[in-house]
Amino acid sequence: MPFSVTLDEKIARARADLRMGVPVVLREGAARVVVAAIETLSSDRLAQMRDVGDVLHIAITNRRAETLSAPAYDGDLVRIAVPFDAPATWVHAMADPSLDLVMPMKGPFLYLRDGSALVDRTIIRLCKTAGLLPGAILAPVAAEPEGLLVLDVAEIAASAALRMPLDQIAHARVPLHVSQKSRVHVYRKRDGGEEHYAIEVGQPARDKPVLSRLHSACFTGDVIGSLKCDCGPQLQAALAQIGIEGEGVLLYLNQEGRGIGLANKMRAYSLQDQGFDTVEANHRLGFEDDERDFRLGAEILQSLGFESTRLMTNNPAKVARMEEAGIAVAERVPLQVGRTAQNTGYLDTKAKKSGHLL
Numbered sequence: 001m002p003f004s005v006t007l008d009e010k011i012a013r014a015r016a017d018l019r020m021g022v023p024v025v026l027r028e029g030a031a032r033v034v035v036a037a038i039e040t041l042s043s044d045r046l047a048q049m050r051d052v053g054d055v056l057h058i059a060i061t062n063r064r065a066e067t068l069s070a071p072a073y074d075g076d077l078v079r080i081a082v083p084f085d086a087p088a089t090w091v092h093a094m095a096d097p098s099l100d101l102v103m104p105m106k107g108p109f110l111y112l113r114d115g116s117a118l119v120d121r122t123i124i125r126l127c128k129t130a131g132l133l134p135g136a137i138l139a140p141v142a143a144e145p146e147g148l149l150v151l152d153v154a155e156i157a158a159s160a161a162l163r164m165p166l167d168q169i170a171h172a173r174v175p176l177h178v179s180q181k182s183r184v185h186v187y188r189k190r191d192g193g194e195e196h197y198a199i200e201v202g203q204p205a206r207d208k209p210v211l212s213r214l215h216s217a218c219f220t221g222d223v224i225g226s227l228k229c230d231c232g233p234q235l236q237a238a239l240a241q242i243g244i245e246g247e248g249v250l251l252y253l254n255q256e257g258r259g260i261g262l263a264n265k266m267r268a269y270s271l272q273d274q275g276f277d278t279v280e281a282n283h284r285l286g287f288e289d290d291e292r293d294f295r296l297g298a299e300i301l302q303s304l305g306f307e308s309t310r311l312m313t314n315n316p317a318k319v320a321r322m323e324e325a326g327i328a329v330a331e332r333v334p335l336q337v338g339r340t341a342q343n344t345g346y347l348d349t350k351a352k353k354s355g356h357l358l
């Protein structure tokens, strides 16, 4: 009896392959395309892709296309032919803004405009969820080469529409400075994605709005005291407020860098050192301003038995996403702490461009 591997398991494996620089095969109907993430593409893999497919192209998001002055013919992305003699560095420079100054002239570009861009869209999504730069190289092939994982794009699209269950894995008592009566609950997505945490203080009533904070991981702010953002002081202030009231829940979502991962956040910081603001830096990397999924927070509150909350945040998008996901927000509790000389521009940009309330 062969072992059967589910689609979710295959998607998790595909992410691991892409991070290692191993291509995967995406199927769309009768078409077969060998795809790889640009960030981890080596010269050897590029040569292998040229061996199996004759016309290679790259896919980048409309955000990245804007920086390269390329029109986004497919709306959310653009497909550009890879010149037959282009080295791997040319491919890298199409997705990685750290090479913008080293390789400013990459064109003229030859665009692909016919047919479906579903395979391109699927691989860009996979790159994003793998914490890689959102750019891919694709080689349509006549037959599936041996040794690569094969996935069907229609099946991936159907599974993306379903919500992946979030399982409660373990929980235990962890006495904190702000309250000795605290428990940490660990949640895990069934597709092998990030784990997320809930810190429950006291025993909040399940039938009343619970004081909560939806916090996104910030290694630099939460752990090492970075002055570039307000995350560390917000985390501490939220815990302190929950401690004062004696009950509440802090949701700690591992969506580092507004969902782009720490490596990409550091890339964004280096663009900020060149003068771009926090939103422009995300766009130059090919990402949206905010790639987080706040429904996770609502799902964790629901799994703990809550139906409504008093949410500590200055971000109206968090309130909207919680409500859409079925958690009523009885009150928005402002959380304004931690303004520094170094983060005042960042906070002002969030207010101006991302709708944060001051």
Ligand SMILES: Nc1nc2c(ncn2[C@@H]2O[C@H](COP(=O)(O)OP(=O)(O)OP(=O)(O)O)[C@@H](O)[C@H]2O)c(=O)[nH]1
Pocket (backbone or CB within 6 Å): 214, 215, 216, 217, 218, 219, 228, 229, 231, 234, 255, 256, 257, 258, 259, 260, 265, 268, 269, 278, 282, 312, 313, 314, 315, 318, 356
């Ligand atoms: N991409 C990117 N992420 C950043 C930057 N600075 C901070 N972050 C991340 O931004 C997120 C901030 O999270 P939160 O404080 O929960 O969210 P918020 O949208 O500011 O909303 P509230 O704090 O609730 O008002 C964390 O994931 C940080 O890692 C930056 O310059 N670029």
Ligand SMILES: [Zn+2]
Pocket (backbone or CB within 6 Å): 218, 220, 221, 222, 229, 230, 231, 232
């Ligand atoms: Zn931060």
